[in-house]
Each structure stands twice: as C-alpha cells, then as structure tokens.
Amino acid sequence: MFVPTREEKCEAMEDSLPLHLCHVQKPTAIINRSHAFFHSIALTALVYYRVSYLFQDPRTRDVPTLLWLMIFASELLLSFIWLLNQAYRWRPVSRAVFPERLPVDKELPAIDVFICTADPNREPTFGVMNTVLSAMALDYPPEKLYVYLSDDGGSPVTLQCMREAWGFAKWWLPFCRTYGIKTRCPGAYFSALDGDNFDSWGNGFIAQRQMVEVGLLCSLYILCGFSWVLFIYLFYFITHDKEIIEMMIMLQGKYEVFKEQVMKAREMGRIGDKSISTCRDHPPVVEVIHDNSTDALGVDQAEMPLLVYVSREKRPSHAHHFKAGALNVLLRVSGIISNSSYILVLDCDMYCNDPSSARQAMYFHLDPKISATLAFVQFPQKFHNLSKNDIYDGRLRSAFALEWHGFDGLKGPVLSGTGFYIKRDALYGRSIQEDIDIMEIKQSFGPSNEFVKSLFQKYKPNAVNGQDSSSTMPPETQILASCAYENRTKWGEEVGFYYSVVEDYLTGLILHCKGWTSIYNDQPRPHFMGSATTNLNDVLIQATRWSTGLIDVCLSRFCPLIYGPLRMSILQSMCYGELAFFPFYCWPVWCLATIPQLCVLNGIPLYPKVSNPFFLIFSFIFLSSLAKHLHEVLITGGSIRAWINEQRIWMIKSVTSHLYGSLDAIMKKIGLREASFLPTNKAEDDEQVKSYQMGIFDFRTSTKFLAPMVSLVILNMASFVGGLARMIIAGDWDRTFVQVFLSFFILIINYPIIEGMIVRKDKGRITPNVTLLSAVFSMIFLSLGSIVLAN
Ligand SMILES: O=c1ccn([C@@H]2O[C@H](COP(=O)(O)OP(=O)(O)O[C@H]3O[C@H](CO)[C@@H](O)[C@H](O)[C@H]3O)[C@@H](O)[C@H]2O)c(=O)[nH]1
Numbered sequence: 001m002f003v004p005t006r007e008e009k010c011e012a013m014e015d016s017l018p019l020h021l022c023h024v025q026k027p028t029a030i031i032n033r034s035h036a037f038f039h040s041i042a043l044t045a046l047v048y049y050r051v052s053y054l055f056q057d058p059r060t061r062d063v064p065t066l067l068w069l070m071i072f073a074s075e076l077l078l079s080f081i082w083l084l085n086q087a088y089r090w091r092p093v094s095r096a097v098f099p100e101r102l103p104v105d106k107e108l109p110a111i112d113v114f115i116c117t118a119d120p121n122r123e124p125t126f127g128v129m130n131t132v133l134s135a136m137a138l139d140y141p142p143e144k145l146y147v148y149l150s151d152d153g154g155s156p157v158t159l160q161c162m163r164e165a166w167g168f169a170k171w172w173l174p175f176c177r178t179y180g181i182k183t184r185c186p187g188a189y190f191s192a193l194d195g196d197n198f199d200s201w202g203n204g205f206i207a208q209r210q211m212v213e214v215g216l217l218c219s220l221y222i223l224c225g226f227s228w229v230l231f232i233y234l235f236y237f238i239t240h241d242k243e244i245i246e247m248m249i250m251l252q253g254k255y256e257v258f259k260e261q262v263m264k265a266r267e268m269g270r271i272g273d274k275s276i277s278t279c280r281d282h283p284p285v286v287e288v289i290h291d292n293s294t295d296a297l298g299v300d301q302a303e304m305p306l307l308v309y310v311s312r313e314k315r316p317s318h319a320h321h322f323k324a325g326a327l328n329v330l331l332r333v334s335g336i337i338s339n340s341s342y343i344l345v346l347d348c349d350m351y352c353n354d355p356s357s358a359r360q361a362m363y364f365h366l367d368p369k370i371s372a373t374l375a376f377v378q379f380p381q382k383f384h385n386l387s388k389n390d391i392y393d394g395r396l397r398s399a400f401a402l403e404w405h406g407f408d409g410l411k412g413p414v415l416s417g418t419g420f421y422i423k424r425d426a427l428y429g430r431s432i433q434e435d436i437d438i439m440e441i442k443q444s445f446g447p448s449n450e451f452v453k454s455l456f457q458k459y460k461p462n463a464v465n466g467q468d469s470s471s472t473m474p475p476e477t478q479i480l481a482s483c484a485y486e487n488r489t490k491w492g493e494e495v496g497f498y499y500s501v502v503e504d505y506l507t508g509l510i511l512h513c514k515g516w517t518s519i520y521n522d523q524p525r526p527h528f529m530g531s532a533t534t535n536l537n538d539v540l541i542q543a544t545r546w547s548t549g550l551i552d553v554c555l556s557r558f559c560p561l562i563y564g565p566l567r568m569s570i571l572q573s574m575c576y577g578e579l580a581f582f583p584f585y586c587w588p589v590w591c592l593a594t595i596p597q598l599c600v601l602n603g604i605p606l607y608p609k610v611s612n613p614f615f616l617i618f619s620f621i622f623l624s625s626l627a628k629h630l631h632e633v634l635i636t637g638g639s640i641r642a643w644i645n646e647q648r649i650w651m652i653k654s655v656t657s658h659l660y661g662s663l664d665a666i667m668k669k670i671g672l673r674e675a676s677f678l679p680t681n682k683a684e685d686d687e688q689v690k691s692y693q694m695g696i697f698d699f700r701t702s703t704k705f706l707a708p709m710v711s712l713v714i715l716n717m718a719s720f721v722g723g724l725a726r727m728i729i730a731g732d733w734d735r736t737f738v739q740v741f742l743s744f745f746i747l748i749i750n751y752p753i754i755e756g757m758i759v760r761k762d763k764g765r766i767t768p769n770v771t772l773l774s775a776v777f778s779m780i781f782l783s784l785g786s787i788v789l790a791n
C-alpha cells in the first residue's frame with residue numbers, strides 16, 4: 001500500500017487535482033533487478049556446464065546423453081519461465097486514490113453490474129443473493145446502477161429467490177444509505193455482528209441500556225457545568241445510536257425471514273432429496289424484478305437499482321461457451337435496456353465488500369489523461385474463507401499481491417475474471433462511427449436492429465425502469481438471449497468476451513494487444529470478497545481447468561509470445577507469456593522428481609561433485625531462487641509457513657493439474673476432447689472446512705490426482721534411503737550429495753503427503769489402496785529404469 005508523501009500530495013493539488021497517483025516501488029524494483037542480474041549470471045554458468053559436458057569425449061561421459069538432455073531441458077525450461085517472471089518484477093507500482101475529488105453524482109456515468117451463476121447446487125442460492133444485494137447496495141446513484149444476474153442453470157429457484165432478494169433490498173438499501181453502513185453484503189454484515197454477540201441483544205438489552213444512558217446523561221450534564229449544548233449533543237447521539245440498534249434488530253429479523261424463504265424455495269426446487277432441478281434445454285427468460293408495493297420505509301422503486309434476471313436459451317446442440325457466453329448475452333441484453341458505458345463483472349460468490357469501488361473505478365475512468373485508452377480497472381480478488389495457514393494457497397498470493405502490481409507498472413494487469421469495471425466500448429472491439437456500413441456491423445454483432453442501434457452514441461435505451469412496474473421486457477431481449485443469435489457473427493472472436501475457459505486471460509490479452517490499457521487498484525480495505533477453493537479436490541480441478549485454458553491459448557494463434565511482441569511491449573508479452581506457460585512447469589517438476597532419483601539408485605551422477613566449483617553455481621541458483629521467493633512472501637505479509645505451503649502446492653499442482661491440463665488441451669487440439677467448465681464448489685462442507693482451518697490436508701480426491709504425487713513421494717523415499725546407503729557404504733558422498741539432497745528437499749516439503757500415507761488414520765488420509773497402487777507404480781518405474789540403464 002502506498003501513502004503519498006506531502007510533496008506528492010502538493011504536486012497533485014497543483015497539477016489540476018488528479019483523482020489518483022501512481023508510485024513506482026523503487027526499493028523493490030532495485031532488489032528485483034539486482035537479483036535478476038546475479039541469478040542470470042549463475043544460470044549462464046549452469047548452461048555452460050551442461051553444454052560443455054556434451055562436447056566431452058563420449059568415452060569419459062558416464063551419464064546417458066538422453067537423461068542429461070532431459071535434465072538440461074528441465075533446467076532450461078525453469079530458467080525460461082524464471083526469465084518471463086522477471087517482467088513482473090521490473091517496475092512494480094502502487095496507487096493512491098483521493099476520494100474527495102470525485103465529480104458530483106449527476107456527472108457520474110451509468111454502470112451495469114453483471115453477475116454470473118451457473119449451478120444452484122455447487123453455488124448456493126443464498127450466497128448468490130448476497131452478492132446481488134451487495135451490488136445493489138453499491139454507493140452509487142441508484143438510477144445509474146443496473147444489476148443483471150445471468151443464471152446458466154436456468155433454475156426457477158434462482159428467479160424466485162431474486163424476487164425475495166428484491167423484497168429484502170427494499171429494507172436493506174435505505175438502511176445502508178441512512179446509516180452509512182460500510183459492509184453492504186448482508187451476510188457479511190450480520191455475521192460480523194454475530195461476532196459481537198449481537199444475537200443476545202434483545203429488548204431487555206435495550207431497556208437496560210436506556211437506564212444506563214439516562215444515568216450517564218444526568219451525570220455528564222452535571223459534570224460539564226450544566227451545559228445545555230453538550231446535553232443536546234449527547235442526547236442526539238444517544239437517541240441516534242439507539243435508532244440504529246433498533247433498526248439493526250429489525251433488519252436482522254427481516255434477513256432471517258428472507259433466508260428462510262430462500263431455503264424454502266430451494267427445498268421446493270429439489271428433485272427427490274438431492275439436487276435442485278436445473279435445465280440444459282430451455283428457452284430464454286429475461287425478467288425485470290419488481291413489485292407494486294411501496295411499503296418499506298416509503299422507499300419506492302425509484303431509489304432502487306434496476307434488477308434483471310437473465311437466463312439465456314440453452315440447447316444441447318449448441319455450444320454455450322460457459323461464462324464468456326453468458327457475459328456476451330448480458331452485454332447484448334443490457335445493451336438495449338440500460339446500455340451503460342461501464343460494466344462491473346462479478347462471479348456469484350464475489351460480493352462487494354467496500355461500496356465505494358464503483359466510485360473508485362471512476363477516479364481512473366474519468367481521468368482525462370488516461371481515459372481514452374483505459375479499458376478496465378481491475379480490483380484484486382480477496383477471499384473471506386481463508387485460514388491463517390492457507391495450506392492450498394487459495395489466496396493466490398503471488399498473483400494478486402505481487403505480480404499484478406508489476407503488470408500495472410507496464411500497461412496494466414490482465415483481466416482477472418471478476419471484480420473489474422470495464423468500458424463497454426472496449427468490448428465492442430472498435431469505436432463505432434456513425435457512417436459505418438450497417439450490413440458490416442450486422443455481420444459482427446448479429447441481426448438485431450435494436451441492438452445495432454444501441455451501438456451508436458445517440459441511442460436511448462428502452463429504459464425499462466423500476467418505477468413503471470407494469471413495463472415488460474422488450475421482446476428483442478428474447479432474441480438477443482437465444483442461442484442461435486451468435487451464428488455467423490463475430491461474438492466471442494472479435495466482439496465481446498473471447499471464448500475460452502480462461503475467457504478473462506484471453507480477453508485481457510487481446511485488449512492489451514489492441515492498445516488498451518488497464519489499472520490495478522489494490523487498497524487496504526478489500527473491495528470484493530469471494531470464496532476461495534479450500535479443499536484439495538477443488539483446488540486441483542480448478543488448476544486443471546486453468547491449465548487447459550492457458551495451454552489452449554498457447555497452442556492457438558494467440559500464443560502470447562508470438563502474437564504479443566508485435567502488438568505490445570516485450571515486457572507485457574513476457575507477463576502474458578509467463579501466465580500461459582505456467583502449466584509447462586509439469587515437465588521440469590516431473591523430470592526433477594524422477595530422473596535424479598533413478599540415477600542415484602544406479603550410481604549415475606547428474607550434478608557436479610561437492611568439490612567441483614560448479615557445485616557452488618548449482619547451490620547458488622537453488623538458494624537464490626528459494627531466498628527470493630521467501631523475500632517476496634515476507635514483504636507481501638506472508639510467513640515462512642506460507643512460503644513452504646506455496647512451494648508444496650506448486651509441486652503438487654505441477655505433477656497433477658498442470659500435467660492433466662496440458663494433456664487435455666492437446667487432446668482438444670487434435671479433436672479428442674471437448675472443452676468443459678465445471679464451476680468450483682461454493683457449498684461448504686463442515687468437515688472439510690474444519691480440516692482446512694486446522695491446516696490438515698484433505699486427501700479425499702480422485703486417484704488420478706493422488707497417484708502421481710504419492711508415487712513420486714515413494715520414489716523419493718526410496719532414492720533418499722538408497723542414496724544415503726550408497727553415500728555411507730560406498731563412500732561416494734561427493735558424487736551423490738546433490739541428488740540425495742534433492743530427494744530430501746522434496747520429502748521435507750511434501751511431508752503432509754507422507755503423513756497422510758503413514759501416520760494419519762482419519763477420513764481425509766490417503767487410503768492404503770492408493771498408497772499400494774502408487775508403490776507399485778514407483779517400483780515398476782525403478783525396475784524398468786534400472787534395466788534400461790544397466791544395458
Ligand atoms: O458455464 C458456466 C460456468 C461458470 N459460470 C460462472 O463463472 C464464474 C466463475 O466460475 P468458478 O467456478 O467460480 O471458477 P473459478 O475458477 O473460481 O474462476 C476463476 O477463473 C475463471 C476462468 O478463468 C474466471 O472466469 C473467474 O472469474 C475466476 O474467478 C461463476 O460465477 C460461475 O457461475 C457461468 O456463468 N457459466
């Protein structure tokens with residue numbers, strides 16, 4: 001977090017009052033660049049060592065060339081990804097904003113909020129409704145705020161619950177506004193109060209409190225020299241305070257009723273006693289949520305943002321392109337309803353925690369110096385369900401606490417799925433001139449006349465506003481939400497969000513390539529809070545999906561290292577490259593967890609002897625990368641434990657998710673597999689939450705994920721013991737040290753796997769079957785390997 005110095009503030013004042021300031025983190029940049037310098041010298045020496053071996057006389061070489069090359073390739077790949085990583089570390093920046101300098105309400109532009117939900121079983125409706133309410137309660141003029149929920153599950157339960165949420169919002173919004181409530185997601189607000197024993201505050205509490213107040217009042221009146229001014233002042237405060245408490249209690253009651261109704265609706269929507277009915281084959285539904293009564297506190301709907309439910313048409317025969325498809329439907333439907341210039345995109349589990357985010361985004365979007373090229377303002381993803389230890393690195397620390405700041409120092413961070421305010425025009429691909437050929441536009445945007453009209457500046461949207469409750473949706477919305485609408489158009493390819501399971505990454509990449517910029521606004525109070533994946537199974541499934549999507553982009557014409565450098569700066573392309581190449585870590589991690597181990601058991605040295613000067617080079621590289629990582633964890637508020645956790649989860653994901661993801665992408669490329677997007681599970685399982693909170697790994701995941709990591713641990717146990725024996729018995733510790741140490745390091749970092757295999761007896765352990773299977777795998781590998789090496 002950056003606090004502007006007095007000089008910077010003064011400068012800012014003189015310089016026609018900017019709304020924000022950007023500050024390069026100079027000390028960090030200096031450390032990063034010097035580290036990169038020394039580290040790269042060491043890497044060059046390593047390359048020299050590996051290459052020069054290949055030129056040695058074949059008779060003196062004691063390592064099979066193939067193995068040497070495989071290890072060398074791993075080291076080169078690690079070095080290459082390391083090099084790409086340096087782009088983030090080149091020029092990290094922080095930003096400060098000046099809340100007092102925003103234009104008055106009537107000058108603010110309108111905002112459409114898009115919230116996506118896909119599956120009422122994995123994404124509990126009550127949580128989704130909390131997100132909807134938090135968005136409706138943003139601190140923004142309500143007549144300029146339009147909230148759209150896309151329901152890919154097409155579930156009547158969700159629609160019914162939206163109506164309930166609307167009813168509750170009529171109480172909730174005025175309460176937030178009147179009392180300046182800071183936490184406007186009702187779930188978060190009431191659970192925080194629970195922490196203060198709010199539940200025990202009943203009427204008795206109020207009466208008791210009143211007595212104390214009267215007593216206090218009298219004594220203070222006397223104490224302050226019978227001053228009437230003070231008396232009135234205090235009286236006002238005390239009564240005001242009481243009013244809030246009474247309102248709070250009343251609202252909590254309403255909230256409980258709302259919750260019950262949501263639960264009831266879910267109960268009714270269940271098939272048997274299992275899942276809620278959803279439908280993958282249904283017509284489009286677009287509905288404005290409203291009712292006629294103006295009961296609650298006299299609030300009529302004029303003071304409520306418009307709330308729209310959209311469930312796009314789905315047919316089994318049509319590809320629906322997951323979240324990107326849903327967002328594109330929302331773009332079109334909202335285009336003819338509100339057509340706001342800016343759009344906030346939220347995942348259904350990502351609620352607005354700080355109501356000022358919309359205004360803060362406008363500090364940047366309305367700054368004349370940057371607004372012309374600014375496509376979006378990205379806020380960090382922060383999570384409300386993380387434990388202190390965070391064993392699965394659910395907080396994605398390196399991305400949001402570090403790398404995005406570095407991205408921001410270039411031309412801005414990649415689009416990150418949720419929590420960003422994007423300019424509608426940026427998504428439409430180009431600015432539409434009035435004299436452009438209509439037929440050409442229709443080829444890109446589809447046949448709807450109404451929608452095409454909305455692309456022009458002068459367009460006045462249908463303005464279905466909440467005041468007029470009898471208003472129905474323009475029939476055109478049904479056409480825009482139909483699945484055939486996109487046939488033979490450029491949606492998902494040149495306009496809107498780009499179709500990919502990592503639609504955020506691809507759309508961000510292309511926007512930057514087109515010359516747009518973005519901004520990263522990370523402030524101490526989280527603007528948005530989501531639920532992170534907190535069990536191993538979800539973590540690995542999610543990482544597999546991301547890997548598939550990223551490798552898919554790598555294999556397409558948008559490969560960032562080819563497509564990028566011609567269109568944006570080399571550093572920016574490197575950042576995008578690093579993200580896309582990340583899954584390739586599977587290769588070096590697999591190699592380094594198997595080849596040195598196989599070799600140590602067969603007495604083949606792959607690394608320099610301890611007495612060889614190149615040993616120092618290898619040690620330096622190893623320690624320097626660990627130390628740099630540790631430094632970064634510590635400066636971003638992490639601990640030594642977090643550092644170990646991140647090392648471990650990186651290894652685990654590399655040998656499982658990144659491998660499977662890359663294979664999936666390759667199979668997709670050759671037509672053996674279809675893309676899929678299984679949303680993460682946001683429904684909490686008490687038992688799993690408990691073990692996560694206690695920092696205990698929950699190994700209840702598929703064998704597909706467990707077998708590789710358990711096999712590798714067993715393999716390393718074998719090589720560690722075998723290598724140690726060799727060191728002691730044969731006495732060639734000089735030659736074997738590095739390889740034995742490598743196994744030792746792998747085992748130490750992955751201790752929880754050993755524990756899960758051997759020590760634990762609970763449900764979340766690794767079952768003996770999996771251990772046995774993995775042991776068989778590693779034995780087969782070792783015996784086959786040894787036979788091959790012996791020949
Ligand atoms: O067919 C689908 C599938 C998903 N979603 C929604 O997409 C959002 C993200 O899905 P989630 O299961 O939470 O995936 P994550 O892996 O947690 O999402 C991260 O990764 C995604 C893909 O890169 C980004 O879209 C997200 O914003 C980002 O938070 C959720 O609101 C879903 O409801 C849809 O609307 N339709």
Ligand SMILES: [Mn+2]
Binds near residue numbers: 347349680
């Ligand atoms: Mn998510």
